Amino acid sequence: MQTERSDFRLASALPWQSLFLAITAAVLWFRTPANIGIALLILCMVWNLLFYLWARAEASLLLRQILGFSIVLSIFQVFPDWVLSRHLGVLVFPPDGLFKWDTVSGYMALLWAIPASQILVAYYVAQERAGRKVAYAAGILVGAILFIGSEELLWMLPSWYAVNVVKWGHVARYIILPELILTALIISVFEMVREKPRAYYVIGAMGVSAAYTAAAVVFYFIAR
DSSP: OOOOBSOOOGGGGHHHHHHHHHHHHHHHHTOOTTTHHHHHHHHHHHHHHHHHHHHHHHTBHHHHHHHHHHHHHHHHTHHHHHIIIIISOOEEOOOOSSOEETTEETTHHHHTHHHHHHHHHHHHHHHHHHOHHHHHHHHHHHHHHHHHHHHHHGGGTTOOEEOSSOEETTEEGGGHHHHHHHHHHHHHHHHHHTTSOHHHHHHHHHHHHHHHHHHHHHHHHHHO
């Protein structure tokens, strides 16, 4: 009987990552503005399924913990998107063929799991090789690339986009620091709750989402 491991081999992710990229290319090839929401929901589901299969193939408890926390966090991250879109009017989710959580497209409840899981994988890979300080730097760098890159590029699909704020390219200036704070919180809170019962994942994810929402609102008013 295969036992759970507390680590994983990064190289073993290559086949799963390659499969995800191939599926992404195929799905996005057939996208239209009228169905892009459905396409993104499919890709979010595919990512989470492939990550789970990778975790099983590696028999890695850590990967399963990362996925579990990332999915719970992603659900709660609908809240800051809703605050920014409904109450501040600085984020727009155009009609995309998918249901909405009021103003937030349905796929967002799973989309945040993709960057969150990659940040945590980068953190633990770097921690094993270079120690905790370098690991935090690596995680924050990956978070910055993913979050800022998505702000700059995903509007072309089309997906969400920022309005009524100062932007550098397509990146809203006010959201940069909150997203770096979010990255640090993802790492720190997961470290605190990973070995605890799953109820702590919910509490931790709620705290991360609330702190990110507060940071986004504060920096919005500062950067106006």
